[in-house]
Amino acid sequence: MIAIESLSKRFPRVTALDRLTVGIEPGVTGLVGANGAGKSTLIKILLGLSPASEGSATVLGMDVATQGGAIRERVGYMPEHDCLPPDVSATEFVVHMARMSGLPATAARERTADTLRHVGLYEERYRPMGGYSTGMKQRVKLAQALVHDPRLVLLDEPTNGLDPVGRDEMLGLIRRVHTDFGISVLVTSHLLGELERTSDHIVVIDGGKLLRSSSTADFTQRTAVLAVEVTDTDAHPDGAAALRKALQQAGHAPHEPDPAQGAAPGAGHLVTLDVGDDVGEAVYDAVRDAAVHLGLGLVRMEQRRHHISEVFTERSAGDVA
Ligand SMILES: Nc1ncnc2c1ncn2[C@@H]1O[C@H](COP(=O)(O)OP(=O)(O)OP(=O)(O)O)[C@@H](O)[C@H]1O
Numbered sequence: 376m377i378a379i380e381s382l383s384k385r386f387p388r389v390t391a392l393d394r395l396t397v398g399i400e401p402g403v404t405g406l407v408g409a410n411g412a413g414k415s416t417l418i419k420i421l422l423g424l425s426p427a428s429e430g431s432a433t434v435l436g437m438d439v440a441t442q443g444g445a446i447r448e449r450v451g452y453m454p455e456h457d458c459l460p461p462d463v464s465a466t467e468f469v470v471h472m473a474r475m476s477g478l479p480a481t482a483a484r485e486r487t488a489d490t491l492r493h494v495g496l497y498e499e500r501y502r503p504m505g506g507y508s509t510g511m512k513q514r515v516k517l518a519q520a521l522v523h524d525p526r527l528v529l530l531d532e533p534t535n536g537l538d539p540v541g542r543d544e545m546l547g548l549i550r551r552v553h554t555d556f557g558i559s560v561l562v563t564s565h566l567l568g569e570l571e572r573t574s575d576h577i578v579v580i581d582g583g584k585l586l587r588s589s590s591t592a593d594f595t596q597r598t599a600v601l602a603v604e605v606t607d608t609d610a611h612p613d614g615a616a617a618l619r620k621a622l623q624q625a626g627h628a629p630h631e632p633d634p635a636q637g638a639a640p641g642a643g644h645l646v647t648l649d650v651g652d653d654v655g656e657a658v659y660d661a662v663r664d665a666a667v668h669l670g671l672g673l674v675r676m677e678q679r680r681h682h683i684s685e686v687f688t689e690r691s692a693g694d695v696a
Pocket residue numbers: 386387389390391408409410411412413414415416417532565
């Protein structure tokens with residue numbers, strides 16, 4: 376969908392993008408970065424609205440430096456800032472945007488009605504937008520990005536200013552843009568955890584540089600932890616310790632017991648160990664076999680997937696250390 380090659384954007388005092396290289400595949404991709412990380416700058420370059428200082432990028436195979444107009448015909452864009460004229464209705468505005476994208480008058484009206492219904496605006500769509508809530512305005516902004524049936528939409532901070540319920544609804548809508556219509560999505564957010572459920576793929580940038588690009592599952596799975604709870608027996612009054620030892624002997628690396636957890640009820644019976652690409656299924660079999668061999672009751676095995684935000688908190692904590 377998008378290929379970005381060593382892209383830089385320098386303003387007189389700031390380098391907003393610094394030799395960024397990344398590819399965006401079909402599906403929903405979350406572009407995550409703190410405020411000022413360079414997300415909006417990147418989107419403007421991808422739309423051909425702002426020239427890069429160096430490097431190159433293509434969107435749907437078209438060069439952003441020379442084919443901006445053609446890109447904007449095929450791509451939808453939801454800007455971050457409030458950009459809706461207050462004295463016209465959502466219907467008038469979205470019809471206008473559809474006409475601007477080249478749809479004939481009748482098709483523009485039909486598509487507008489469909490799209491506004493899809494984003495959840497009904498009778499309000501005939502009222503002037505000045506009286507809309509932030510959530511309604513965000514929906515109109517999403518509708519105008521979708522009305523000309525693009526292959527790809529670029530959504531800049533669509534959840535900005537929304538309360539938690541509004542945010543969840545917007546994220547659900549964004550997911551459906553892809554599942555219902557097959558439109559690929561690049562969506563930005565400054566909140567790390569927010570796009571976890573919505574995106575197939577996450578790209579993280581910081582200070583205009585690429586921090587990481589990987590599938591959402593990879594992001595969280597690689598750091599998953601397996602928690603195993605066992606009972607004690609007469610032969611093994613500390614079942615967890617016995618299991619830990621047996622797993623070590625079988626070549627696995629269970630975590631050392633956490634002294635801070637000793638006081639919690641039942642915590643003494645837990646054994647935790649990493650499960651990731653390198654360990655795979657074998658660890659589950661090893662836990663089962665060890666429990667059987669020791670005669671311990673296996674209460675539960677629970678895979679705890681980390682959240683993306685935890686991955687980064689741990690990493691930055693590690694960096695500091
Ligand atoms: N037109 C401009 N002139 C000068 N500096 C700019 C301009 N546009 C952006 N910048 C700077 O470039 C950096 C990246 O800005 P950008 O808007 O791309 O960040 P962002 O990740 O989208 O953050 P936000 O969500 O806060 O907009 C910031 O330091 C910003 O101040």
